[in-house]
Amino acid sequence: MRLSEGVEWGLHCAVLVALLPPDRALPAGRLADYHGVPPAYLAKHLQALSRAQILDSVPGPRGGYRLARPATDVTVLDVVEAIDGTEPAFRCTEIRRQGPTRLATREYRVPCSIHVVMASAEDAWRAELRRTSIADLVGMVGASAPPASLAKGLDWFQEVLP
Amino acid sequence: MRLSEGVEWGLHCAVLVALLPPDRALPAGRLADYHGVPPAYLAKHLQALSRAQILDSVPGPRGGYRLARPATDVTVLDVVEAIDGTEPAFRCTEIRRQGPTRLATREYRVPCSIHVVMASAEDAWRAELRRTSIADLVGMVGASAPPASLAKGLDWFQEVLP
DNA sequence: ATATCACGGATATTAGATATCCGGATTATC
DNA sequence: GATAATCCGGATATCTAATATCCGTGATAT
Numbered sequence: 001m002r003l004s005e006g007v008e009w010g011l012h013c014a015v016l017v018a019l020l021p022p023d024r025a026l027p028a029g030r031l032a033d034y035h036g037v038p039p040a041y042l043a044k045h046l047q048a049l050s051r052a053q054i055l056d057s058v059p060g061p062r063g064g065y066r067l068a069r070p071a072t073d074v075t076v077l078d079v080v081e082a083i084d085g086t087e088p089a090f091r092c093t094e095i096r097r098q099g100p101t102r103l104a105t106r107e108y109r110v111p112c113s114i115h116v117v118m119a120s121a122e123d124a125w126r127a128e129l130r131r132t133s134i135a136d137l138v139g140m141v142g143a144s145a146p147p148a149s150l151a152k153g154l155d156w157f158q159e160v161l162p
Numbered sequence: 163m164r165l166s167e168g169v170e171w172g173l174h175c176a177v178l179v180a181l182l183p184p185d186r187a188l189p190a191g192r193l194a195d196y197h198g199v200p201p202a203y204l205a206k207h208l209q210a211l212s213r214a215q216i217l218d219s220v221p222g223p224r225g226g227y228r229l230a231r232p233a234t235d236v237t238v239l240d241v242v243e244a245i246d247g248t249e250p251a252f253r254c255t256e257i258r259r260q261g262p263t264r265l266a267t268r269e270y271r272v273p274c275s276i277h278v279v280m281a282s283a284e285d286a287w288r289a290e291l292r293r294t295s296i297a298d299l300v301g302m303v304g305a306s307a308p309p310a311s312l313a314k315g316l317d318w319f320q321e322v323l324p
Numbered sequence: 325a326t327a328t329c330a331c332g333g334a335t336a337t338t339a340g341a342t343a344t345c346c347g348g349a350t351t352a353t354c
Numbered sequence: 355g356a357t358a359a360t361c362c363g364g365a366t367a368t369c370t371a372a373t374a375t376c377c378g379t380g381a382t383a384t
Contacts, residue, residue, distance in 0.1 A: 060328060
């Protein structure tokens with residue numbers, strides 16, 4: 001079981017644009033520079049975040065991406081699902097209905113108990129991801145990152161924002 | 163994010179061998195018949211369950227697989243991890259340390275907050291899967307499956323166990 | 325008018341999951 | 355003891371999804 005690497009990129013990008021001065025946007029290329037990831041591929045993931053209305057995209061010079069809503073209203077789960085999709089990790093193929101002892105379809109009114117357990121675990125996973133917003137992550141950075149990190153980040157904004 | 167289909171097969175097989183009469187074993191081929199899945203590939207997953215000491219393997223005629231421990235002592239998580247591995251779904255590549263604003267390695271003593279959140283969600287997922295044992299699943303089948311299903315299963319045992 | 329940027333489609337590459345086969349080792353049964 | 359059934363691990367083939375790039379189009383600030 002493996003999450004797309006794009007999930008990590010998307011979350012870090014969301015945190016970074018949450019720190020932007022009001023009404024400014026960061027182009028995809030700058031976000032790729034900042035994180036040291038392939039620009040063309042990151043662009044694809046940012047487009048997914050834009051379609052999910054997590055980011056706003058601004059075309060043209062001084063354009064780029066910014067948050068579409070307050071950082072408090074964007075959960076980690078929102079970003080994960082925008083990039084990785086909402087398909088469950090466990091997909092019940094109903095193998096209980098295969099093989100020599102299978103019954104008629106109408107007999108299977110009760111759900112597959114294995115399916116139920118796996119689904120409830122994924123619910124717990126999602127619930128946990130919903131508990132944290134991008135604003136929380138920004139706060140965590142402020143509270144626990146080396147201060148030099150923030151300072152350097154601010155310098156960098158001055159440099160790259162035209 | 164996607165779990166191997168083998169996880170579903172492994173769980174259904176664990177439930178089935180938990181229903182075996184004492185000291186009997188089911189060959190991989192019969193388990194594949196019962197579930198309508200490719201025998202050669204299911205065999206690979208059963209070998210993984212055997213290595214994880216969830217199943218006992220018995221070579222030779224009248225051999226096959228049986229539970230290595232009481233069904234109450236085998237959790238759903240045990241089976242999932244035996245087949246899917248224990249690698250986390252989210253793998254932090256520390257992209258916060260890349261790019262133009264990176265600091266010296268020694269500055270990063272606090273953990274990446276995104277990593278922490280993703281890891282806690284996976285902990286919640288695992289905790290949920292640990293709450294249910296194979297014995298619980300067997301009980302659920304007994305309590306909620308169509309009775310005809312169990313009856314047919316028992317007939318089938320008589321037929322295939324030499 | 326021009327340069328900057330997002331967007332979506334097409335396509336190539338790679339890694340991992342799915343699937344099969346075979347030779348060797350083990351053991352119950354005759 | 356011979357035979358047949360079974361597990362085991364390695365080698366290999368195939369298929370799917372993730373990763374990655376490129377380009378033409380449209381929008382817009384300067």
